[in-house]
Amino acid sequence: MPKFKASSSRAAESASFGSFGQPATSLSYLGEPPNTSAISDPHIAVHFKNLSKRDNTTKTRAAESLLQTLKQAEGVPEDAALNAWLRVYPRLAIESDRRLRQLAHNLHATVIRLSPLDFKKKHYKQATLPCLLGVFDNDRLVANAAKSALENTFTTPNPQYMYYRRLQSYVLRFGLDVLQLETMHTLSDTRHVSEEEAESKWHRVQACVLALFAHLITTLNVEDIEWSMEWDNLVQYENLWKTIKTNHSSIRISLHRLVRACCMNSTVKQHLDATVLSKFYLRNGLSSRQQGCSIDFLDTVGVLTKSLPTIWTDSWTGKRSPTQSFAQFIEQGSQGSSFSFWLKVTEILNLLPASGMPSDLQRSLMILP
DSSP: OOOOOOOOOHHHHHHHHHHTTTTSSSOOSSOOOOOOOTOOOOOHHHHHHTTTSSOOOHHHHHHHHHHHHHHHHHHHHHHHHHHHHHHHHHHHHHHSHHHHHHHHHHHHHHHHHSSSSSHHHHHHHHHHHHHHHHTTSSSSHHHHHHHHHHHHHOHHHHHHHHHHHTTTTHHHHHHHHHHHHHHHHHOOOOOTSSSSHHHHHHHHHHHOOOOOOHHHHHHHHHHGOOOOOHHHHHHHHHHGGGGGGGGGGHHHHHHHHHHHHHHHHHHHTOOHHHHIIIIIIIIHTTTOOOOTTTHHHHHHHHHHHHHHHHGGGTTTTOOOOHHHHHHHHHTTTTTTTTTHHHHHHHHHHHHHHHHHHHHEEEEEETTTT
């Protein structure tokens, strides 16, 4: 399982959170349940209490009942109910159960539609983040529900773009906090769910965060990126690039997409560290299995090589030469991919620096179809 390692200060903060049972982010199950004491409607209060239960069936029924109640209700929901929703929505939006995640986004769309304007203005920053992650859910129905909720939040494309432009550091900080401070044990209570289920949730959340980063970079115009500490933390985050070694293809695919997005954006590209990417992304990628996304990996290596050609030369720090590492990768074969894999290999060979290539790669080139 890939593990994002926090900096010393963040690691200490994370340990502090764990020791006091406090959540690292709004996604953590360690967060306090919603305060239902001020909700005047007892039926709605019960629904919110049930949304915090451990059993997915109970939570699903509560979400369905609450959605139906809100659709039939007249007028604006009271503030106590809206505040309770902000408390439970982030956790529901990443639940293991697909139907529950879908219902969470459907509920959020309804809540946003019924909420008064001043409430939206006050809370739209944090209320939108789980929705943004949901857009990249690996389940199509969940992703579509999140997109619909996002459309209710931003009724035209321009406000959504403005959200990214004005709050780019906020979005980056949230995503980095999730990767650095959360674990499978803070997103799920492993006393009551299986390790496999908790691990699957954590992997899905990681993949969604990486996809969100890539989307942020590809959405923003070059001139609208305001470089900040959060951007530096992203591009210098060594353990992020090292996740290329994970066994989970969904995380690797999102990571490849992020690397390409960084290279294709001129503002981000100029802050990339060739040594960091050579050591933690390229070298680890060539020495690990890329089952299920080997073509995607080679596509990304091609883009990266064009952007930072020194990743193969001056920035390379491995004991093996870069050509030996590439030869080793080729010898693993297409790793379940189509014949296009070999076409991509040829493309990479044409991009590699000429010095030393023939002798290092001669043996591996013999296996090319």
